[in-house]
Each structure stands twice: as structure tokens, then as C-alpha cells.
Amino acid sequence: MNQKIILLVEDNPDDEELTLMALKKNNILNEVVVARDGVEALEFLFGDGPDSFTQRRLMPAIILLDLKMPKIDGLEVLKRIRSEERTRLLPVVVLTSSKEDRDLLESYSLGCNSYVRKPVDFAQFVEATRQLGLYWLLLNEAPPSPPLW
């Protein structure tokens, strides 16, 4: 099994399904962990539960992060990821509906690695997903894993 895990943070079940479909359509068969809001995402990343990355002693290769979520939103999650030593260098792609300058600016200032706007048209969405997978999972060299465990 490929060890490069994808963490998808998405509150909308439709978008979650569409993203999974798009990944599958692009033959990206890596394990996808889905967090359905910010709290869950932080639980996966920093918590102690049985499914948490801490327990599994590994980290996701890429985080696909939605911005607008209940409880803790994407920007807050991003801030936490960048402030923790263990996750500081994790590649984070903001995947959202918004194209507001304000969101772009804040995401980049908080240190996201990429910002992708989800297209309405599914074909375009599939194409976007393909390029994301190709780039972040194959082309890109991940930063060295921190000696955490």
C-alpha cells in the first residue's frame, strides 16, 4: 500500500463524494482520510484517537483543505498546522469555492502551498484533481519527515 496518505478536509458530503470520484477517475488510489470539519481535522493531526496520525506514526503527504466549515474553519486549521513543529512543513492545498481576494491573501499569508478554486463543471474539476495529484504526489519532493516517533 502506498504510504502517501491524502487528508481531505471537507464538510460538504457532495463535494467529498465528488472529490473522491475525481481522484478515482484519475487513478489516484492513495489512502484518503476524510475529516468533516476543522475539529475532526485537528483531531486526526494532533489527537490521540485510534485513527489519528499520531497513533499511526505517519503524516499525510498532502492536505486538501476547504475554507468554509462549521466550528473551526480552514484558515484556523491552517494556522494550527503551521504553528506545530510536527506539521509545520506539510504541503497544504486550499481547495475552496471562494475566489475572494481576502481569502487568497489570508491563505497565502498563513502559508498554504497552493490555492485551487473548485470549478462548477465536473470535467474541469476532474482535470484539476488530476493535476493536483500528479504534482503533489508524484512530482513534488516532500520535505524530510521530522523525527517525531
Place this chain on the structure above:
Amino acid sequence: MASVVSMGVGLSVLIGWALDLRALIQVFPGLIPMNPLTAVTFILAGTTLGLESWKPTPLKHRWALGLAFLVLTFGLLRLIGYAWDWTWNLDQVLFADKLAQHNEGYPNRMSPNTALCFVVLGSALLCLRLTTARGNRPTEWLALGLLFASLLALMGYAYEVPWLYGILGFIPMALNTAVVFHVLAVGLFFAKREAGLTSLLLSRSPGGALARRFIPSMVLCLSLLGWLLLQGERRGLFSAEMGATLFAIITIALMTVLTWFSARSLHRADELKQQMEAEKQRFFSLSLDMLCIAGTDGYFKRINPAFTETLGYTTAELMSRPYLELVHPDDREATMVETGQINEGRGNEHFENRYRCKDGTWKWLWWKGKTFPEEGLIYAIARDITEQKLVQESIQQLNRSLEERAQQLDMTNHELEAFSYSVSHDLRAPLRGISGFAQALEEQVGASLDPTSHGYLQRVRRAADRMGLLIDDLLKLSRLTRTEMHLESVDVSAMAESILERLQQADPQRVVEISIETGIRLQADAALLQILLENLLENAWKFTSKNPEAKIELGQKRDGDNAKICYVKDNGVGFDMRYSSKLFGAFQRLHSMAEFPGTGIGLATVQRVARRHGGKVWAEGETNAGSTFYFMI
């Protein structure tokens, strides 16, 4: 002047004594020469007068006092000498040998009247700066005495009455001595001009003019008349009785003429004054501003009719009570401070308070005043500024409500922003679902569907895509009004050229004749103007697509007011002028999607850009004959 004459004569007499020049000491042969001590004392007196009147300083004053004291002492010594019959005296010290030669019956001494005159002169010089509490100056009275004493001696010489210049058989006063005393007496009068008798003599008032004219002419005429009559009498032309009668008659005539002239000039001056007073009085009653003279005791002394007109009280009502009673209680303290300030004599440039009118209303008054403490009066002018105050207040109120409105607008704007943000995010998410799952469905069961169902699925997807576009355009439109503008000079021609180049590249097979007027520049926000031009040119590109000889033109012209108008003209499908009012509304379209794709947001965007620049857009067109879009920024 008098001091120079005095010193000059004194010096020349001394030189005369030294060099034996009789003309210098005697004036006329046979007359008594001036005693050297007299000459010395004249030099001292002249110096004193000069020190006191020529740029006086405290040091000079001290010297002057010392010299004046010397003058007084010399006179006194000589007088005491006469009283006790001393043979030796100070006047015999200088040129003693020569004095003995000049023995015209008497030893040459300082005469008693000369000595008395020096006592008077010395005292006058000592109290030159003294002014009594009642404004009298002792110097002037002393100078007056001196004037008469010297006049007496001069008249004696003129009328040849030795008794007048030599008293009691002593040596008489020399002629030149008498002249110098006369000059010095006049000098004493004018040494201090701003007070006493001199001030009247020099004043510009009719009284001053009268004194200046009357006194010298009277003195001159009467002296001359007396001398002439005396000469006539001595030559035996007429008797003493006749002379006296003539003197009386001529004096009466002379005085009558002089008095009449003086009376006439006084009368004229008075008439002129009355006329000016009347003029001032007319202006005083005519003035729209309220003019008043108030006492520092808190009462009005004089007010003009504007006061009664503005406040509604009668003059008597206003004058009979302290004016502070009419001042608004809240303004009283400030008014007291303010009048306290002007009580110190400072003019107050600007002061406002409220006065109660007879009908109980309050009037705002704007004051300007000046106090004359020595007279205990305040002169003041007030202006009714109640109307102004009301206008000012309503302006302030307007400003406040405008501010409130601006705040509300600001809040609305923020709400709108929040709204468009959620539109951008929340409305698109379901669309993605619709589009995505429709496609998934199509892929999974597409093969088993009949063509109609297949078409439906495609329609669902297309509809979702189109709604996505609409939302995007709507957001763009709302963003137009939110972004900040930076005005600069923009090259419209170059911008249009690059846009059309891009359109040509995206659509290489199209042949369009393009004509762009070079050098069009506008003062505008570059990003917004780009959006405006893109929309107009894309429209032109789109709506000429069915014309094989498509033409697109960008140019500028001037309107009646010489304002710059730019236009984009094409020979595309055009539009019916009946619908021109709908062109610039959001989502308003004049063509079907099938004919020409589009969201109907483009021209609304164009209009919004123009309006943000304070400009406007309008269009002319004809169905199938092209259209022209004008914009003014």
C-alpha cells in the same frame, strides 16, 4: 530756537566786551551796554532751555536743573546787592577795567529789573516740567510775567520812555537784554507744547485759531498805533487830548473789526461742526447695526434706533435698567468677563451673546467694542446674527444626519460584502453537486439511456455551468463598486489594441477590419477601464461574428461642451432603439442564448465603471445595421 538766540547774543556780547566792539554790546550808540554777567547768565539760560527741549534725557535734565539754579542765584545775588547797597558784586568781576570806562552816568551793572527777570527766568526754568493737579503750569505764568516785563522795557525803548526800562534811577535794562528776555519767554511757552496755555494756542480747534490770529495782530496793531500817535503828539500835530481820543476811537474800531472777524470764523466753524454732527446723527439713526455707548456702570448711555427695532423695547426701557438684565442667564458670566476685558481698554474683536427681546424671544448678537477707561465709557456695535445662527445650526444638523446616513451606508455595504461572499461560496457548492453527479450518472448509466434522457442530463449540466457563470459575473459586478480607484492617464488606444489582439488570437479564423484612433488618453482607473473596454470590444467582436465583412472602430469626438467622448462602433447585428433603455440593466439581454452566448452582465458592468468615474454611457443602434456605444469618463 530761543536758546540759540540767547546763547548767541550772550556770546557775542562777551566777545564784544573782550574785543571792545561797541556795536555788539550796545546795539545803538548811546544806549546802555549789556553787562558781561548778564551775557553769561543768558548763555546759561539758553543752554538750560536747549537741554530741556532738545531730545531730553534724565542726565540732561539734571544738568538743566543745576544751570537753572545758577541763573536764579545770579539774579538773587544782584537783587540782594541792590537791597543792601553792596558796592562789590558778581557783575563787576568780568572785564572790570573795561566796565569802568563805560560809565554813562552809572557804573555798568546788571540792572535791578534785569536781576528780577533772571530770578523769574531761573524759577521758570526750574519748574519747566512741573504741572499742577489742575493742569496749570507755573512756568507759563512766570514766562507771562517775563514777557510783560521785557515788553515793558522794549516799549520803553520804542516810545523813548526811559522810566519804563530803568527803574528808580538805577542803571536801566539794556535793549539787547530786553530782546533776549522776550525771546526766552516765548521759548519757555513752547518748550512744552502738549499742556497748559500753549496747547490751546497750538490746537487745531477754532479757539486755537482765534488765539493765534487775535493775540499777535492785537499786540502789533496797538503797539504801532500807540507809537504813531506818540510821534504825532511829540511833533505837535495834535494835542494830548486829541491823541487819547484818537487812540480810543481807533482801538474801538480795531477791536470791533478783529472781534467781528473772529466771531465770523467761530460761527463758520460751529456751523460746520453742527453739520458734521447732523451727518453723524443721521448715520447713527440709519445704521442697521446696533450702535451704543454704555457706561462702565452697566447702563446704556446712548443707543441708536436699531436697538429698539431689533429688541422691541423703547429707548427709555433700555436705558433705565442694567443691560446685563437682558442678557441670557447662560451668557451673563461670559458677558461680564468680556466687558471686564474691554474695561481694561482692549478692543474685543468678536463676542457673541443672547439678548431677550420684548416678545420674550432671544436674539443672538455679535459684538465689537472698545473701552475708554478715562471717560468710563464703552463704545460698542452689535449685529443681529440670529438668522445666521439658525442657518448654522441647521447646517450642523444636516451634517449630523449625513454622517448617520454615511454610517448606515457603510454598514449596508459591509452587509452586501458579506452577502456576496456567501453567494460566491455557498451558491456554487450545490451547483458543483448538480453538475458533478449529473456527469457521474451519465457515465454510469449513459449507455442504457434513450437520447431524450441523455439530452436531459446534459441540459442539467449545462444549466448548472451557466448558473456558475452568472454567479461569477454577478460577483465581478459587485466587486467593481467595492474596489478602490486610482486615477491615472491611461492610453485607451493601446489598451484596445491589446484586447482586440487577444480576441483575434482566440478566434484566429475570423477576419475583422479594425480601426483604432491613436493617442486617445483618459484620466481613469486602469483596471476598471480595462474591464469597460473588454466588455465593449468583446460585445462588438461577438455581435459582428455573423457579418463576413466585420468592422470594429474605436474613436473619440467632442460634444457641445467640448467634453471628450469615446465610442466603439461595429457593423454587427445592432439593436432596436426601442429597447435601448434595457441595454444596461443587469441580466438584460436583447438576443437569445442560442444566437449569441452571454450572461447579460457586460453592459451593466460598463455602465457601472463609467458611473464610478462620474461619467456615463449610452448607445445608438439599428437592427442589422450595427451599433455604437459611447462613453464619457
